[in-house]
Amino acid sequence: MSLLRFRDETLGHGGRAVLSGVSLTLSPGERVVLLGRSGAGKSTLLAAMHDRLRAEMRVALVPQEHGLVPQLSAERNALMGRLDDHGAMHNLRTLIHPRAQDRAGAAAVLDELGLAAQAGQRVETLSGGQKQRVALARAFWRGGAVLIADEPVSALDETQGAQVLDRIAERFPTALVALHDVAQARAFATRIIGLARGRIVLDAAPGRIDNAAIAALYGG
Ligand SMILES: Nc1ncnc2c1ncn2[C@@H]1O[C@H](COP(=O)(O)OP(=O)(O)OP(=O)(O)O)[C@@H](O)[C@H]1O
Known part of the structure; x- marks a missing residue:
């Protein structure tokens, strides 16, 4: 059973494409970390997944700008x-x-x-x-079946950030999280999706992705 499926989709804002050819299937129990440079489309992909998932199940959201009162x-x-x-x-x-x-x-x-x-x-x-x-x-x-969180530990120190990510893994069966710390991403993720040049260029378990492939997301 999958929670979500994108098939060769174009995602963007107001008719402007940010990501093209997006194909992915999300299964229950996955902890997916999105990596990519600023502006690569992490928030855009999280928002598209949020729109799709919330129609089907309970989703908890941590937006990048928090949305607090x-x-x-x-x-x-x-x-x-x-x-x-x-x-x-x-x-x-x-x-x-x-x-x-x-x-x-x-x-x-x-x-x-x-x-x-x-x-x-x-x-x-x-x-x-x-x-x-x-x-x-x-x-x-x-609470809910899925947490979607956009840079949820960016303002925390390393230790606190790691603790919060542990808590997320305990509390939510499935999580989709944008992070910028590669070590944290490797420790937390069961699957890393890398975005560059308007596409998904990496999608694999952390153990199957070498540091050079991750560095390439941020280079050039
Ligand atoms: N609400 C919006 N309306 C129009 N364009 C947007 C909107 N949100 C993001 N964009 C554009 O989409 C592109 C991808 O932005 P996005 O926020 O998805 O990237 P990101 O990888 O999350 O970046 P960051 O790490 O800086 O948060 C950027 O060019 C941005 O200007």
């Missing part, structure tokens, strides 16, 4: 991960006066991400790495 606390932002499970009245109540069990759940994911002390703090007062972890907490609280 700066005036609200870390806790309220985390709680937003489940807003589309309910109607408008329930959501209003959740954001004004969350239920104890929701607060406890959000507190647990914030704690898991090292943000217990920041739960009540407005997101606009947090550091870049803390904001990034709030976006992850929102995705963790949401």
